[in-house]
Amino acid sequence: MNIPEDSLRHDSISVALVKEKVDAAFPVAIANLGDLVRIPGIAWDAFDPQQLELSAEAVAALFRETGIFELVEIRRAEANGKVGAPAVVARREARNGRPQVLLYAHHDVQPPGDLSVWNTPEFQPTLIDGRIFGRGAADDKAGIVTHLTAIKTLVETLGSDFEVGVSIFIEGEEEAGSPTFRNFLEANRDVLAADVIIVADSANWTTTIPALTTTLRGLVSQVIEVQTLDHAVHSGMFGGAVPDAMTATLRLLASLHDEAGDVAVEGLHSSKAAELDFTEEQLRIDSGLLDGVSAIGTGSILDRIWTKPSITVIGIDAMSVAMSSNTLLPSVKAKISMRIAPGQEPQDALALLRAHLENHVPFGAKLSYGEVELGKPFEANSAGWAKKLAEASLSAAFGNDSVDIGIGGSIPFIADLLEVFPAAQILVTGVEDADSRAHSPNESVHVDTLRGAMVAESLFLIKGNDLRVN
Numbered sequence: 245m246n247i248p249e250d251s252l253r254h255d256s257i258s259v260a261l262v263k264e265k266v267d268a269a270f271p272v273a274i275a276n277l278g279d280l281v282r283i284p285g286i287a288w289d290a291f292d293p294q295q296l297e298l299s300a301e302a303v304a305a306l307f308r309e310t311g312i313f314e315l316v317e318i319r320r321a322e323a324n325g326k327v328g329a330p331a332v333v334a335r336r337e338a339r340n341g342r343p344q345v346l347l348y349a350h351h352d353v354q355p356p357g358d359l360s361v362w363n364t365p366e367f368q369p370t371l372i373d374g375r376i377f378g379r380g381a382a383d384d385k386a387g388i389v390t391h392l393t394a395i396k397t398l399v400e401t402l403g404s405d406f407e408v409g410v411s412i413f414i415e416g417e418e419e420a421g422s423p424t425f426r427n428f429l430e431a432n433r434d435v436l437a438a439d440v441i442i443v444a445d446s447a448n449w450t451t452t453i454p455a456l457t458t459t460l461r462g463l464v465s466q467v468i469e470v471q472t473l474d475h476a477v478h479s480g481m482f483g484g485a486v487p488d489a490m491t492a493t494l495r496l497l498a499s500l501h502d503e504a505g506d507v508a509v510e511g512l513h514s515s516k517a518a519e520l521d522f523t524e525e526q527l528r529i530d531s532g533l534l535d536g537v538s539a540i541g542t543g544s545i546l547d548r549i550w551t552k553p554s555i556t557v558i559g560i561d562a563m564s565v566a567m568s569s570n571t572l573l574p575s576v577k578a579k580i581s582m583r584i585a586p587g588q589e590p591q592d593a594l595a596l597l598r599a600h601l602e603n604h605v606p607f608g609a610k611l612s613y614g615e616v617e618l619g620k621p622f623e624a625n626s627a628g629w630a631k632k633l634a635e636a637s638l639s640a641a642f643g644n645d646s647v648d649i650g651i652g653g654s655i656p657f658i659a660d661l662l663e664v665f666p667a668a669q670i671l672v673t674g675v676e677d678a679d680s681r682a683h684s685p686n687e688s689v690h691v692d693t694l695r696g697a698m699v700a701e702s703l704f705l706i707k708g709n710d711l712r713v714n
């Protein structure tokens with residue numbers, strides 16, 4: 245359905261009003277965040293699963309207290325004979341053609357990691373210089389309280405008789421790779437189906453410049469085996485005339501990049517990232533690149549890590565140095581890991597990679613294929629009304645234009661959301677910033693960035709209440 249552009253703009257009076265309401269709700273939101281941070285719910289086998297139950301119950305209680313949902317429940321799915329972690333779902337049905345908006349976050353957290361590196365107790369929320377420190381303070385308990393506060397602000401602004409539909413999905417095993425996610429989606433379609441899915445689990449560009457994560461690269465990995473001989477032979481007797489599998493493999497793998505370090509596989513898709521300031525110097529610092537070692541590839545740094553393909557050989561099975569003898573190796577295995585650009589189908593990328601390998605394998609060596617992994621990339625639907633409204637809401641909330649950012653890796657569950665709900669517009673928003681250190685010791689959320697995220701999501705829902713999309 246076509247939504248006129250000017251119906252997606254916010255006027256300054258309603259923005260100011262929403263900011264006031266979020267300010268009023270903020271102390272409670274911070275207290276809620278603190279309570280959640282104190283529950284160490286970690287979905288890894290080595291940790292106490294009871295904490296995940298407590299965490300899910302605490303989250304369910306917070307959404308139940310809003311009093312606006314027709315259903316708030318803790319549910320689980322199964323996969324491979326194992327029951328998954330508890331997730332919280334809630335739904336209030338849209339009325340009169342208004343959009344149904346699903347708000348996603350996760351309540352499980354990463355393990356704390358090396359405790360000696362933490363400057364504050366890892367599960368004790370601690371405010372220092374405008375940031376709240378603690379495991380999960382950003383990733384992703386800040387996402388939960390952002391959704392909660394946006395709903396409360398919606399009710400404060402419109403009363404409890406609003407028409408926009410709101411659903412909640414707070415997963416409990418994201419940091420463990422979401423093993424039952426796909427089955428959970430399939431089993432709970434009725435609660436989760438939506439016109440728009442807001443995934444609050446990413447980052448802003450800075451603490452003051454908001455961002456939508458509009459691209460994620462996908463993944464194609466392929467194990468190969470290269471064989472030149474039917475058994476190992478003495479290098480002193482045959483070396484010089486008979487090719488060994490290691491030399492053949494290394495020459496083949498070296499063909500995957502050109503002289504500039506760009507991926508040499510022909511036909512792969514690539515595009516351009518937004519023009520944001522990200523220098524090679526910053527790349528060097530962030531990655532720990534050694535002095536004197538050059539970056540590889542061409543185009544802007546962000547093109548190279550967000551919107552162009554990359555190839556890395558991540559493992560080789562061959563003779564170890566300790567066990568090596570003077571022989572020509574008959575066969576070598578390698579695992580090639582390829583990040584693919586947004587807009588590229590994994591199956592197509594795999595076919596192009598295989599064609600390259602078959603064209604470049606030297607000496608007529610035998611090439612065979614082992615295990616394959618495929619993960620879809622993501623590209624936000626920028627023509628949809630939801631992205632335009634999200635941009636307008638973020639820009640109004642922060643007072644700075646929202647920018648489009650990418651992630652060079654993938655968020656695997658996004659691909660599942662796309663497959664199960666192909667008609668939904670997916671928005672990947674965030675409460676984090678470049679200093680949030682999600683997954684690392686000293687994780688934190690910036691208080692004003694969190695407040696901005698809450699204002700933006702409130703504005704989105706309030707405006708959504710005016711839109712007729714169905």
Ligand SMILES: [Zn+2]
Binds near residue numbers: 350383384418445
């Ligand atoms: Zn997360």
